[in-house]
Amino acid sequence: MTRLCWWAIQITSLHGCHVDKSSRVDRGPAYRLVPFGATLNENGLSTPSFRWRRVLLKVSGEALAGDQKQNIDPKVTMAIAREVASVTRLGIEVAIVVGGGNIFRGSSWAGSSGLDRSSADYIGMLATVMNAIYLQATMESLGIPTRVQTAFRMSEVAEPYIRRRAVRHLEKGRVVIFAAGTGNPFFTTDTAAALRCAEINAEVVLKATNVDGVYSEDPRDNPDASLLENLTYHEVISKELSVMDLTAITLCQENNIPVVVFDLNKTGNIAKAIKGEKVGTLIEGSRNVVTASS
Structure with missing residues (x-):
């Protein structure tokens, strides 16, 4: 040879x-x-035919906590890493936005604890950086090249967010984790996910949560509530469905970015959602039919 x-x-x-x-x-x-x-x-x-080639995965902080016995459940982060690894090897580009609610939720602490909203939100942004670094370390333990980019400078632990650099990382097959939200108080990490998705020209926001989609009512209050498999942006806004905050869903609507809400805890769901397979609830501009299952 x-x-x-x-x-x-x-x-x-x-x-x-x-x-x-x-x-x-x-x-x-x-x-x-x-x-x-x-x-x-x-x-x-x-090449294989997938619905999306570049995706933005939004992982809530609460989902990272797993059974809630600790701030970050290593089993959850490892499950995320394994499924992301399986799809990046197929050539799908994956960016991730992480929340920080498992460590500190600014909106919950503001006011009642004596903290003003801006200070509480900045502490929450720092919590997302902790989650991002932990998730990065887990992914790199599996050999997945990963970069963390933060909305404000923390040069010793992560890169500052630069749109063109983030896109270049994705093109090279690296997973990019966006931390610190938008870098501004009064905005949620859902809004950060919609914003980053639009900026890097990702094709969809995949919202990984602890429930298996959007329901007609809160299933904890009404056991007969049905799972809505398809919704429009207008229906989410008009019915005040608690999927994403109003700023985030409006940003998705204005940029025609579909949103998939699905259960992070079911094995294989992340890979299915990234590949564009039917899972959870799909929110987009228009639909032909709404199907529901109990």
Whole structure:
């Protein structure tokens, strides 16, 4: 085997590709780098068909807490990392926005604790950075290249948010975790998710929560509440459904960004949502039919 071929094989092991040796030329064997999940036909490379190629995954802080016995449940972060790893190897670009409610929720502490809203929100933003660094460490333990970008500068632990740099990381196959919300008080991390999604030209916001979608009523109050599988932005706003705050859902509506709300705790749901498979509730501009199941 030539030195060139040896290097080709080493490169594939680093980038999640396999070597195709079906093509031969007169000067010796020619190797092509083929991403996992892709196939070769007579017309060349054929890639898998997914609904979305670049996605924004929003993970709430409460979801990271798992059974609520600790601030961050390692089993939850590992489950997220494994499923994100499975789809990034297929060439899907994944960005993540993390919340901080498992550590500190600014809106809950403001006023009653003596903290003004701005101070409480800044503390909450710092909580999201802690979650982001933990999630980054978990992902990198599985070999997933990851970058954390914060809305305000914390150069010793993360990169500052720069849109073009974030997009470049995604193009190189790295997972980018956005922390510190929008960098401003009075805005939620849901709004940060919608904003970052629009900025990096992601195709969908995937909202991972502790429930399996949006219900007609609170299922804790009404056991007969039905799961709404399809909704429009207008229905979410007019019916005051507690999916995302008004600023976030309006931003998604204005930029025609679909939102998928699904249960983080069901194994395989993250990968299904990222691939565009039917899971949870889909919110978009228009729909043909609304189906509901108990």
